[in-house]
Amino acid sequence: MVTTLLTLVAAHFLCDYSLQSDYIAKNKSHKVNPREWTWVMMAHCAIHGLAVGLITNNVALGVCEFVLHFFIDFLKCEGTTNLHIDQILHLLCKVLWAFLITYCYTAPIIGV
Secondary structure (H helix, E strand, O other): OHHHHHHHHHHHHHHHHHOOOHHHHHHOOOOOOOOOHHHHHHHHHHHHHHHHHHHHOEHHHHHHHHHHHHHHHHHHHHOOOOHHHHHHHHHHHHHHHHHHHHHOOOOOEOOO
C-alpha cells in the first residue's frame, strides 16, 4: 500500500503543479472564464484521472478521481476552500485509492 500511495502522491504533485499550465490554473474557474471553464477544468481533471487509472490499473478509480478532483477544485475556485484544504482533500483521495486498490480489489479492472 505504501508504494501505491507514494506513487499516487507523486503523480498528484506532478499533475497539479508541473503539468498544470498557467492557462489551466487561471481558466478552470468559472469566475475567470465563464464561457470555457468547464472544458479547461475537465481537461485538468482528466489528467489526474488518467494518472490514477494508470497507477492503480483501475478505470473506476480513475473516474472517481476525475469526479472528486473536479468537485474539490471547483470549491477552491469558488473560494469555499483554500489551497491547504484543497491539497489535503486531494491527498485524502489518494489515501482512499491506495487503500481500496490494496485491500478491496483482488483483480485489476481495466476495460470491460
